[in-house]
Amino acid sequence: MWQTARKNLFYRGGTILLLAITLLVLNGCKQNRTESEENTIQWQPITYHQVTPFDSSDSTKGEIEQDYSLLFPQDNPKLQGEICRVLLGGLENNLDPRTVLDSLASSNRQHDVQKGAQDESLSYHERLHSFLAYTDAQVVSLAVVYTFTIRGNEEHPTLCYYNFYLPEGKAFSESSLFIDGYEAPLTKLLTQAVETQANGEIVNYDEIRPNGNFMVNATGITYCFPEHAVVVDHKGELNVSLSWQELRPLLKEKSPIQHFLS
Numbered sequence: 001m002w003q004t005a006r007k008n009l010f011y012r013g014g015t016i017l018l019l020a021i022t023l024l025v026l027n028g029c030k031q032n033r034t035e036s037e038e039n040t041i042q043w044q045p046i047t048y049h050q051v052t053p054f055d056s057s058d059s060t061k062g063e064i065e066q067d068y069s070l071l072f073p074q075d076n077p078k079l080q081g082e083i084c085r086v087l088l089g090g091l092e093n094n095l096d097p098r099t100v101l102d103s104l105a106s107s108n109r110q111h112d113v114q115k116g117a118q119d120e121s122l123s124y125h126e127r128l129h130s131f132l133a134y135t136d137a138q139v140v141s142l143a144v145v146y147t148f149t150i151r152g153n154e155e156h157p158t159l160c161y162y163n164f165y166l167p168e169g170k171a172f173s174e175s176s177l178f179i180d181g182y183e184a185p186l187t188k189l190l191t192q193a194v195e196t197q198a199n200g201e202i203v204n205y206d207e208i209r210p211n212g213n214f215m216v217n218a219t220g221i222t223y224c225f226p227e228h229a230v231v232v233d234h235k236g237e238l239n240v241s242l243s244w245q246e247l248r249p250l251l252k253e254k255s256p257i258q259h260f261l262s
Contacts, residue, residue, distance in 0.1 A: 088100045
């Protein structure tokens with residue numbers, strides 16, 4: 001998801017939306033995470049940093065700085081491989097995180113060099129990091145934040161969630177949670193929640209639907225919609241939460257979130 005989003009950061013109706021966001025906001029997201037004492041998985045960040053001139057013969061033309069820090073589980077190769085596969089572009093899951101991260105950075109850098117070579121005296125700064133939005137002994141919701149800065153003006157981060165069922169070491173999606181035909185009734189619930197949050201602001205109803213970008217926790221599911229996509233004047237991504245009680249008629253009897261319903 002975020003890979004597609006980053007390719008569109010250069011163009012939004014011909015105008016880049018330049019919005020500042022502080023580290024306090026991102027730290028606030030981290031502080032909202034919940035962990036269970038039963039969860040014994042240890043997570044460690046794999047980091048990457050490199051500065052690359054647009055033109056190797058003339059560094060004054062600008063440069064790209066890449067700061068990546070992604071969490072991976074220690075001593076759990078199956079889950080580690082699944083995160084590599086799902087998080088970093090559907091690659092084969094037999095690659096180690098360092099190899100995948102280096103490959104990802106190289107691919108992004110080539111794209112940015114081609115773009116930057118057309119401009120003069122620019123400075124690009126890519127930041128990619130992840131944190132645990134929620135984790136317990138059964139599931140983990142991993143949040144990935146991508147931020148892009150041009151000439152010191154920062155785009156609002158692109159936030160994407162990825163969910164994993166720990167007993168099997170596998171990613172899960174909406175189809176793992178909901179019964180067949182869930183789309184229409186779930187869209188109705190999301191629409192009602194958006195209207196409440198919009199508080200009279202203009203709503204783009206065509207964009208309200210289950211979009212696959214969600215996290216789970218003990219109270220329910222939270223969908224994340226891109227900035228301005230659903231509520232036109234809303235600054236930053238829009239997070240819409242629904243409780244498991246509201247969703248119960250749509251949920252499968254057996255699913256990765258079954259322990260929340262007992």
